[in-house]
Amino acid sequence: MGSAGIDESAVEAWVADLGIGATGPLTFKRIGNGQSNLTNLITDAGGAKWVLRRPPLGTLLASAHDVVREHRILSALQGSAVPVPKVLGLTEDPAITDAPLMLMSFVDGTVVDDVSVAETLSVERRAAIGASLTRTLGRIHAVDLESAGLDDLASHKPYAERQLRRWSGQWEKSKTREVPAVEQLATRLHAAIPEQHELTLVHGDFHMSNVITSNDDGQVVAVVDWELCTLGDPLADIGALLAYWPEQGENYIGQFMSSTLPGFPSRAELAAAYFAETGRDAAALGFWHTLALWKVGIIAEGVLRRLTNDPRNAAAVGPTAELVDDIIERAVISADQYQL
Template identity: 65%
Template sequence: MSSVGIVGIDTVAVARWLHTIGVDYTGTLTFDRIGLGQSNLTYLVRDSVGGRWVLRRPPLGHLLASAHDVAREARILSALQDTAVPTPRVFGFTEDPAVTDVPLLLMEFVEGQVVDRMSVAQALTPERRRAIGLSLPRTLAKIHAVDLEQTGLIDLASHKPYAQRQLKRWAGQWEQSKTRELPALDDLTRRLVESVPEQHELTLVHGDFHLRNVITSTDTGEVTAALDWELCTLGDPLADLGSLLAYWPEPGETFGGEFPASTLDGFPDRAEIAQVYFDETGRDPEALGFWHVLGLWKVAVIAEGVMRRARDEPQNKAAAGTPTVERIDALVEKACDIASRAEI
């Protein structure tokens, strides 16, 4: 077995590690990069008789502090195993220098459909698109219902007000990763800081919940696994709903970049997604406008960081393509529009 051509993985050492943690496989393992994410790198591991697993590691190159914490992701997924939240099972985690120079997480391969390309979304029937769209807020409701004490996640993150934490963190990330000056984003940051709503509860927050980060049933469209928990924290549950809406362009809107799947016929609009969530949870929708704007602002900051990493280390580029200045500017413009309508 050779590691030649496998970026970021010592395949021989990983194969030995699988044996030590009791993962049985047959023949030679193959490793193929999968997914469109440009943060933690994901690989499909296969043996010669059809066994499949998923391996995760941080991206290549320089990382900002606290970003891409694979150990934390492993802890969260392990804690959620016996809850109603659909997640892949964790088989192992290692930081052993004999295996790897970065943390590695080995997970179950979950069967199903990932709607991560326009060609996949376009091939779905309108009925299937609707089923998938309506399953997203119901899955968020399950995440936000997790018992923090029972799962041992009560100390996962700070219990201080979440909006202020998010604004401080992502404004700092912007300063470290921006490729240019963007006065409209700086002004939006100021408006958000001045308009923070009171926080009434503390729940588990996924932090990056959207269509590309779930696996759905090929039979029903229901979410069968929520993925990419690296930004998971404790905070205001409406932050996740605002983030989901930030990734959900409607017909005629341009901030969806190369993946405006939600503009296709059948997918519910943002108002219906929000209504399903509030019907499911009974929460007050009053602060949703703030969290929607913050979601768009945060997506813009993340996209700028992805653009910066891809420029600094070309091997971090993924099949989804790299965000463009035009898309980031469109996100900020949409956020400013919604902020004005929400009187932020």
């Protein structure tokens, strides 16, 4: 095994059988800062590239990082207004792999997953990326669920209750220590649940690190990392985008500092653009922004737990207990500001 979790010779034979023109030998390289499903870049002898996804290594929480489900969602979005990579293959064959593998096209572009990347971009390019993010989110929320075959992807029951129940459960399973504020926030959020007016496709983890942007004009050319995608309230996604969007002067820990650079819109500008583009009511945004911060803290704790259990899951940037505490503290501040 050269790349963690990949039997390279078996995968090379599988890729050859797909008939996509791959010329051996293939090389495998772990890419991205993602801490969930593991992403590998495959390059063939002629320099052609593809992307391979597999679940993390070690014992996983039930339903987490479901590559087969991600394959279904990406397949349903092929040819839609939502830009996604082309899906080329899926295998669960135990002779090839110990976990599902999905092969996708390689989408050339820029992933702004670190400040060092953002610093190479012009102010105009940063502004274009910000504007394209909200437009792309509007496209995701406009997908016709029935015609895409995604109407039965998840429950149609009220999304806020589902999220609070699910992520409270995830916290209990993955916490590495006691953090009373997590349970206290759950209680506050539960008491402040807004009425849900519509059900749409929800990406579930939409932020700048999970899109590929054009090297020419900064437009989003592919949305990736769909493993948390579900059906729910579209405001959950704009709330999450804001949760991953620090502004100048805010002392965020982690790799999400790019948005503090000149050119990127403020959180208020992002939200205003989304609501102007979609015509939705912004009244419940404070709830969804706070819930997203709470949820990001729980996700980070889960990554911390996986790194503790199996260090092979580590990417270039990993969370710390201090990072989790920082995110939860921001969620408490947000709940206070929105008077939840």
